[in-house]
Amino acid sequence: MSNRALLEVIALDVEDAIAAQAGGADRLELVTDMAADGLTPPRETFAAIRAAVDIPLRVMLRKTDGFAAGDVSVLLEAARELRSEGAQEFVLGFLNPDGSPDLVAVEAVVAELEGCRWTFHRAIDRAADRDQLRKTLADLPGLDTYLTAGSAAGVDEGLPVLLAEAARRGEPGYGARILVGGGLTLGHLPVLRAGGIDAFHIGGAARPSGWDGPVSATAVAEWRAALA
Numbered sequence: 001m002s003n004r005a006l007l008e009v010i011a012l013d014v015e016d017a018i019a020a021q022a023g024g025a026d027r028l029e030l031v032t033d034m035a036a037d038g039l040t041p042p043r044e045t046f047a048a049i050r051a052a053v054d055i056p057l058r059v060m061l062r063k064t065d066g067f068a069a070g071d072v073s074v075l076l077e078a079a080r081e082l083r084s085e086g087a088q089e090f091v092l093g094f095l096n097p098d099g100s101p102d103l104v105a106v107e108a109v110v111a112e113l114e115g116c117r118w119t120f121h122r123a124i125d126r127a128a129d130r131d132q133l134r135k136t137l138a139d140l141p142g143l144d145t146y147l148t149a150g151s152a153a154g155v156d157e158g159l160p161v162l163l164a165e166a167a168r169r170g171e172p173g174y175g176a177r178i179l180v181g182g183g184l185t186l187g188h189l190p191v192l193r194a195g196g197i198d199a200f201h202i203g204g205a206a207r208p209s210g211w212d213g214p215v216s217a218t219a220v221a222e223w224r225a226a227l228a
Helices: 014-023 043-052 072-084 103-113 122-126 130-137 155-167 186-194 217-227
Strands: 006-011 027-030 057-060 089-092 117-120 143-148 177-180 199-202
Touching (some): 006 014, 006 217, 014 043, 027 043, 043 057, 072 089, 089 103, 103 117, 122 130
Parallel strands (some): 006 027, 006 199, 027 057, 057 089, 177 199
8 A cells, every 4th residue: 555645735726726736736725815714715716726737626615714604505505616616525614602513514514515525624623622523523424534733723732632633543533534734844744654644734835935926836846755
């Protein structure tokens, strides 16, 4: 079996997507409005990116800043529109004000996805009880990944949590893959890989000139080489 780790890169537009694929990204997370930490991109953006690259795309389903679901009907309509354009993989995650998973919203969106694979994003890092969240969501169809830094403050603080959760792989609630992102640096990779983690997510690290600049194929290639 291959030991190759997965590298996912945030893409905002076609230029980002082409550069990320050229640098060796295995998958893209498609979002818009990083000032709000990533919202659902327009269907036209998804369609243009889908036509430009041939690696898997996970599309964000999030319409408001923060981790409340907001108007679920708006999320469902976005999911329908994106699926009609050919989207097959998604990213989502909603919390109630008390930090518990908003199961009503999550289940409604997942039902609309009809078995599509999806990532529960960094809302897990703001959850009141990570273990309970994982066990609550464990049987939802299509859930195969948690995007997490282990802490709302980022990987530096969350490293012990990430390693502890990786060690529980196979236990109830711990079947989904850990995709590490959020303040991730190349320096974190050796200990994470040694802990059995094999999926990594970068955004700003792929953009040497910051979020106002495009993804750099060279920067992505540096990460791909480090993960080879």
